[in-house]
Amino acid sequence: MLPARLAAVSPISVAELRVWTLLVAGLAYWGNVVRTARQAGPIGLDSVAEAVIRNGAFCAAAWVLIAAQAGGAGAAEPAGGRRIAAAVAVCLLGVAPSRQTAILLLFLLGVQLAWPAGTRPARKIAALLFAVGFDMAWTSPYALPLHAAVANLDAQVVPALLRGVGLAAGARGNLVDNASSGFGIEVLARCASSYPLGGICLAFVVTSVHLRRFPRWRDAPWLAASLIASAVLTEIRLAWMTMGKADYLWLHEGGGVTLYTFAAVGFAVLFPLLAVRSAPGARPVP
Amino acid sequence: MKVLVRGIFGALAALVLFAQVTRTETDAQARPPPDPAGVLAAFGLRPAASTLPDTLAALAPDCPQPVTLVRVDFNGLGQAAARSVLALPGAPRFVYLGAVGTQADAVSIAARWAAASLLRVLGLRAGEVSREVVLVMLPASCPRLAGLDWSKLSPWS
Numbered sequence: 416m417l418p419a420r421l422a423a424v425s426p427i428s429v430a431e432l433r434v435w436t437l438l439v440a441g442l443a444y445w446g447n448v449v450r451t452a453r454q455a456g457p458i459g460l461d462s463v464a465e466a467v468i469r470n471g472a473f474c475a476a477a478w479v480l481i482a483a484q485a486g487g488a489g490a491a492e493p494a495g496g497r498r499i500a501a502a503v504a505v506c507l508l509g510v511a512p513s514r515q516t517a518i519l520l521l522f523l524l525g526v527q528l529a530w531p532a533g534t535r536p537a538r539k540i541a542a543l544l545f546a547v548g549f550d551m552a553w554t555s556p557y558a559l560p561l562h563a564a565v566a567n568l569d570a571q572v573v574p575a576l577l578r579g580v581g582l583a584a585g586a587r588g589n590l591v592d593n594a595s596s597g598f599g600i601e602v603l604a605r606c607a608s609s610y611p612l613g614g615i616c617l618a619f620v621v622t623s624v625h626l627r628r629f630p631r632w633r634d635a636p637w638l639a640a641s642l643i644a645s646a647v648l649t650e651i652r653l654a655w656m657t658m659g660k661a662d663y664l665w666l667h668e669g670g671g672v673t674l675y676t677f678a679a680v681g682f683a684v685l686f687p688l689l690a691v692r693s694a695p696g697a698r699p700v701p
Numbered sequence: 702m703k704v705l706v707r708g709i710f711g712a713l714a715a716l717v718l719f720a721q722v723t724r725t726e727t728d729a730q731a732r733p734p735p736d737p738a739g740v741l742a743a744f745g746l747r748p749a750a751s752t753l754p755d756t757l758a759a760l761a762p763d764c765p766q767p768v769t770l771v772r773v774d775f776n777g778l779g780q781a782a783a784r785s786v787l788a789l790p791g792a793p794r795f796v797y798l799g800a801v802g803t804q805a806d807a808v809s810i811a812a813r814w815a816a817a818s819l820l821r822v823l824g825l826r827a828g829e830v831s832r833e834v835v836l837v838m839l840p841a842s843c844p845r846l847a848g849l850d851w852s853k854l855s856p857w858s
């Protein structure tokens with residue numbers, strides 16, 4: 416009796432409300448991606464495609480998964496007025512065209528979906544939104560000083576690696592000098608071992624959700640292993656770059672970029688796969 | 702009622718896209734950051750050969766020692782050059798978004814960065830907020846140079 420009355424006065428279902436909010440969130444997110452990636456000139460199809468590609472495959476995959484699950488993110492029951500008002504309030508954040516508001520929108524929408532007891536697809540979408548938002552914040556200009564500080568630490572680790580293979584090397588701040596080859600590099604924020612970690616977390620969540628399994632606390636050691644593997648890979652890359660100019664150019668602009676990307680993606684996918692496989696009695700949940 | 706709610710969300714979606722496009726256009730019209738060499742020339746300083754890599758040097762007509770300048774990005778670019786500049790004798794000036802300090806005050810820099818970013822979020826500021834602190838090493842023997850408006854190297858707006 417009561418649901419029928421509610422349906423009579425309530426405008427749309429919770430499921431439709433979720434679809435609308437996710438649509439607005441997606442537009443705000445991708446709008447920011449395209450706007451901030453654009454160097455100069457008008458926005459065209461090619462600049463949009465380039466921005467999407469440069470943003471990374473796991474971000475695109477996350478939104479594909481979100482879109483695929485959006486229909487099941489809410490029940491068919493009517494959405495109450497307060498719920499609609501809350502959804503509109505969160506979506507209004509997207510109207511301010513900035514990275515900060517987009518990040519806040521993703522987090523608040525994630526909270527709305529997961530709390531108090533969202534459906535399984537809703538909680539999966541929430542996990543994806545948190546991961547996308549975290550990656551967006553982690554790689555934003557606001558986190559650059561943090562990564563620059565880590566780059567100084569990386570610059571201390573790289574000479575230790577080089578000395579381990581019998582080369583004379585030292586560091587001053589974020590500068591690494593390979594005395595054996597007379598070549599040096601300056602480690603900047605975007606080269607720091609901390610910089611890809613937001614993407615690694617996103618890859619972990621995307622792979623887990625793709626394997627039809629919700630990320631759990633017991634996956635934390637696997638996530639930690641994934642983060643450590645990424646950091647080690649970055650240190651090896653930096654040390655290799657310091658060997659000489661030819662090595663630097665190959666790893667920074669040549670075929671080494673592809674090699675590094677393959678290795679990074681391989682590690683990013685491997686650990687969530689292992690987490691799913693090793694979970695005791697874990698069954699994929701549709 | 703259904704049409705009204707759907708209309709609100711449809712309008713929100715359109716507004717989000719419109720705001721992004723508008724921001725793109727206003728950013729394109731924003732004033733570019735000042736060219737340090739141009740600012741030094743406006744002060745009447747002429748370019749000089751710098752002894753340090755990745756730095757600019759300029760000489761004032763009434764001063765035998767050069768002014769040395771380096772831009773330090775928040776991403777770490779210019780850090781090494783800044784260390785070299787700070788090792789020079791003289792009086793350092795750290796310039797960021799209209800503020801000139803004798804020390805690299807991280808709190809003041811962060812506060813200015815946050816305030817400028819907030820204004821940008823609210824649409825009250827065009828263009829990306831600068832991520833570069835300009836370090837100027839003034840020769841101690843030429844106090845006149847300290848009186849110049851060094852904030853022009855990184856103005857608030």
